[in-house]
Amino acid sequence: MELSATKLGNLSNYEVVSIEPSSILVTVDYYSEKVFNIDTSQITPPVDPQYYLNAPTLSSDSVTVSGPKQEVDQVAKVTIPYEQDKTPLTETKHFTGKLVMLDADGNEIKSDSLTLSMDAVDVTCNVLYRKVLPLQVEFTGKPSGLDDFESRVTVEPKEIEVAGPEDAFANISELALPAIDFTTISPSSDEFDVDVSLPTGFKNVSNIYTAKVKLDLDTFTTRTMALNPDTITFKNLPAGYQAEVYTQSLSVTIVGPPSEIEAFTENNLVAQIDMTGKENFTGQTEVPVTISATGAPNSWVYGSYMVNIGVSAKME
Numbered sequence: 001m002e003l004s005a006t007k008l009g010n011l012s013n014y015e016v017v018s019i020e021p022s023s024i025l026v027t028v029d030y031y032s033e034k035v036f037n038i039d040t041s042q043i044t045p046p047v048d049p050q051y052y053l054n055a056p057t058l059s060s061d062s063v064t065v066s067g068p069k070q071e072v073d074q075v076a077k078v079t080i081p082y083e084q085d086k087t088p089l090t091e092t093k094h095f096t097g098k099l100v101m102l103d104a105d106g107n108e109i110k111s112d113s114l115t116l117s118m119d120a121v122d123v124t125c126n127v128l129y130r131k132v133l134p135l136q137v138e139f140t141g142k143p144s145g146l147d148d149f150e151s152r153v154t155v156e157p158k159e160i161e162v163a164g165p166e167d168a169f170a171n172i173s174e175l176a177l178p179a180i181d182f183t184t185i186s187p188s189s190d191e192f193d194v195d196v197s198l199p200t201g202f203k204n205v206s207n208i209y210t211a212k213v214k215l216d217l218d219t220f221t222t223r224t225m226a227l228n229p230d231t232i233t234f235k236n237l238p239a240g241y242q243a244e245v246y247t248q249s250l251s252v253t254i255v256g257p258p259s260e261i262e263a264f265t266e267n268n269l270v271a272q273i274d275m276t277g278k279e280n281f282t283g284q285t286e287v288p289v290t291i292s293a294t295g296a297p298n299s300w301v302y303g304s305y306m307v308n309i310g311v312s313a314k315m316e
Helices: 166-171 258-262
Strands: 031-037 051-053 062-068 077-079 093-098 100-102 120-125 127-136 153-156 159-164 191-195 210-215 221-227 233-235 241-245 250-256 269-274 283-293 300-302 305-313
Touching (some): 221 269
Antiparallel strands (some): 191 210, 221 250
């Protein structure tokens, strides 16, 4: 566009000789905004072999680029340039990273027309200590007589490599797997896939998230017995209420050494219904019943069981 001069004010006894520049280039465009996830691929500081570099974390994961649409469309990504460290890191590093716009060819875009919602972000390069830890299998409901049961247990893998805060390893020598309930164990149910979970702040370097637990139960057998519903007792039944079991028969599976199982009788079964959470219930419903083996220190009850009950208020 050509430029011209116009006289303003009372002073007019002068002439405009020249205008430099005599013309300017004007670009007319729509206003545009675009949100970019901040690229951290250039942040790759070297770390000591005994340590592990976690993915960098930013004070903000995204930034908005605004300005003329034609120029905003030229921006392919927003990144953080990083000058490599000369010494491998052995601890977490914090710094402020300047944001740079790049086009599709990786060239830096510098434009007075474009605006970033923030010029820089705080960056944390989280450096963790690496260590190999064994996996420990845990059990619930284990019979009191099975002191050497751990010798029957194999877990694959036996150990995994993890990374975490160095001072935290002072209190961690193994990783406990979620407990396996003995009610799920029998000679025909002796293999389990167990989730591998880590404490907060730890990283699973091995990327193994499931362990396979195998139990040697070759010397154990099972026996199915009838439980007399009349022997079932109630726990935490509110005062002023009465409960009755309507289920007339219940078959229970016992697991244990043959010599112990053969001598097992109905009197060795203890069954109880916990009414916690049903304090205001009246009527008929199905509830779980907990069944345990007594007088047989190496045996246990396999499976879960339900019975039908009726609850009513006692007559005055």
